[in-house]
Amino acid sequence: MPLVEVTLIEGRSNEKKAALIAKVTDAVVEAIDAPIESVRVVIRxxxxxxxxxxxKPKG
Incomplete structure (x- = not known):
């Protein structure tokens, strides 16, 4: 089960995060032939x- 963790500065919309999850999932499926059902993406x-x-801090 591939697990990809992405760390971002907070503030992006739910739509942008959903798009990121979809594209990262597709990249993992393409790169290693993983079944899409097995791919997990975590956004922190x-x-x-x-x-x-x-x-220097960004905020």
């Missing part, structure tokens, strides 16, 4: 103040 959302870039 992080507040911007907990995300650092170049030594």
């Amino acid at each position: 959302e992080v507040p911007p103040q907990h995300w650092g870039v170049a030594g």
Whole structure:
């Protein structure tokens, strides 16, 4: 059972996250011939103040 974890800064719409889940699932199916029913995608959302870039928080 492939499990893909995606970490994002929070704030994207449910529609965008659903599209991401669908495309990541399709990519896994295509890349490793996994049955689509076996693919799991988890999105973890992080507040911007907990995300650092170049030594500074995004939020």
